[in-house]
Amino acid sequence: MHLVPADRADRRTIDGHRVCDAIAAIGDPGHVRTWSDRFALLADPNRLSLLLALHRTGPLAVSDLAIATGMNDPAVSQALRLLRAAGVVAGEKEGRVVRYSVVDAEVRGLLQQVS
Amino acid sequence: MHLVPADRADRRTIDGHRVCDAIAAIGDPGHVRTWSDRFALLADPNRLSLLLALHRTGPLAVSDLAIATGMNDPAVSQALRLLRAAGVVAGEKEGRVVRYSVVDAEVRGLLQQVS
DNA sequence: TGCATAGCTGCACACCTGCGCAGGTATGGA
DNA sequence: TCCATACCTGCGCAGGTGTGCAGCTATGCA
Numbered sequence: 001m002h003l004v005p006a007d008r009a010d011r012r013t014i015d016g017h018r019v020c021d022a023i024a025a026i027g028d029p030g031h032v033r034t035w036s037d038r039f040a041l042l043a044d045p046n047r048l049s050l051l052l053a054l055h056r057t058g059p060l061a062v063s064d065l066a067i068a069t070g071m072n073d074p075a076v077s078q079a080l081r082l083l084r085a086a087g088v089v090a091g092e093k094e095g096r097v098v099r100y101s102v103v104d105a106e107v108r109g110l111l112q113q114v115s
Numbered sequence: 116m117h118l119v120p121a122d123r124a125d126r127r128t129i130d131g132h133r134v135c136d137a138i139a140a141i142g143d144p145g146h147v148r149t150w151s152d153r154f155a156l157l158a159d160p161n162r163l164s165l166l167l168a169l170h171r172t173g174p175l176a177v178s179d180l181a182i183a184t185g186m187n188d189p190a191v192s193q194a195l196r197l198l199r200a201a202g203v204v205a206g207e208k209e210g211r212v213v214r215y216s217v218v219d220a221e222v223r224g225l226l227q228q229v230s
Numbered sequence: 231t232g233c234a235t236a237g238c239t240g241c242a243c244a245c246c247t248g249c250g251c252a253g254g255t256a257t258g259g260a
Numbered sequence: 261t262c263c264a265t266a267c268c269t270g271c272g273c274a275g276g277t278g279t280g281c282a283g284c285t286a287t288g289c290a
Contacts, residue, residue, distance in 0.1 A: 004182065005185070008182050008185065011178075011181075011182050012178065012235085013178065013179055013182060014176040014178055014179050014212055014236085015175075015176065015179060018172060018173075018175060018179060019179045019182050019183050021171075021172040022168035022172050022175055022179065022180070022183035022184075023168075023183045025167055025168050025170075025171035025172045026164045026167050026168050026183065026184065027167070029160070029164075032160050032163055032164055032167065033160050035157075035163060035229050036157065036158055036159055036160045036162075036163045037158075039154045039155075039157040039158040039163070039225075040154075040155075040158035042150075042151065042154040042158075043151055043152075043154040043155035043158045044151055044247090044248075045144070045147050045148050045151045046248085046249095047151075048147055048150060048151045048154070049141045049144075049147055052140055052141050052142070052147065053137035053138075053140050053141050055140075056136075056137075056140035057133060057136040057137050057140045058133075060130075060133060060137055061129040061130065061266080061267095062266070062267060062268090063126075063127065063128065063129055063265090063266065063267085064128055064129050064130060064133060064134045064137065065137070066126075067119065067123050067126050067128060067134050068134050068137035068138050068141065069141065070120070070123065071249095072249090072250075073266080073267070073268090074249080074250075074251080074252095074267090074268080074269085075248080075249060075250080076267095077267060077268055077269080078248080078249080078268090078269085079248090080268095081268080081269090095257065095258070095266090096256075096257045096258070096265065096266045096267075097129055097257095097266065097267090098266080098267070106228070109228055110154075110225065110228060113221075113224055113225060113228070114150050127265085129266085159277090159278075161278085176236080176237095177236070177237060177238090178235090178236065178237080186279095187279090187280080188236080188237070188238090189237090189238080189239085189279085189280075189281085189282095190278085190279065190280080191237095192237060192238055192239080193238090193239085193278085193279085194278090196238080196239090210236090210287065210288070211235070211236045211237075211286075211287045211288065212236065212237090212287095213236080213237070
């Protein structure tokens with residue numbers, strides 16, 4: 001199996017076959033990017049706090065999230081906008097109040113690992 | 116249980132008791148930071164590619180990692196230095212060649228979730 | 231000894247990101 | 261109608277981050 005792209009086929013390898021295994025292990029670059037983007041969303045302490053709160057206590061309003069995390073409203077709003085754009089959380093409007101929840105299964109799996 | 120810190124006790128809440136639940140759900144800020152730092156290490160496509168290659172095919176040399184990922188040597192070196200400083204990978208020297216592996220159990224758990 | 235290779239480091243640059251501030255929209259009550 | 265509340269948005273700044281380049285160290289072989 002020749003998995004090494006042509007543009008780097010001339011470079012010396014230490015263990016040629018393991019390079020092919022590694023390329024197969026990495027898989028589709030788009031897939032890798034999807035996951036690195038997912039991890040990036042959890043890589044901020046404030047966002048992670050928001051997600052943990054939502055994941056473990058269920059739907060919460062923006063103001064309550066602000067108080068619980070110590071952030072101020074716009075910061076929470078902006079964080080939630082990012083997470084919403086990524087399809088990680090979703091908000092349900094109820095009068096003036098919007099309650100958010102975690103809706104992405106993969107992210108829920110990751111949050112589960114945060115013991 | 117009064118978990119709301121004094122400096123935000125005066126702010127209006129939507130669901131007072133759920134705020135306390137949320138604060139309990141977030142837990143220790145230091146712990147949250149530890150995890151967000153962990154996620155940050157996986158939040159770069161290149162680093163994630165390196166970790167996936169190492170996790171799924173075992174110990175690999177720096178040059179081979181460079182070929183497999185398409186990065187150039189210094190970039191791989193720097194990424195590995197970061198991961199090494201965080202205790203995520205470790206290198207075993209064998210002559211001129213250094214083979215790296217993933218040694219952090221939590222990170223291995225996360226990599227396992229990248230299906 | 232001389233040379234090629236494997237890997238590491240420092241630096242400078244462009245780039246991105248989180249945050250606070252000020253102000254805007256929409257809902258509900260007086 | 262007027263106002264307070266809940267949430268959202270745009271902007272600008274400070275700080276961090278990835279990357280390429282050039283050069284360094286160390287190992288192994290002829």
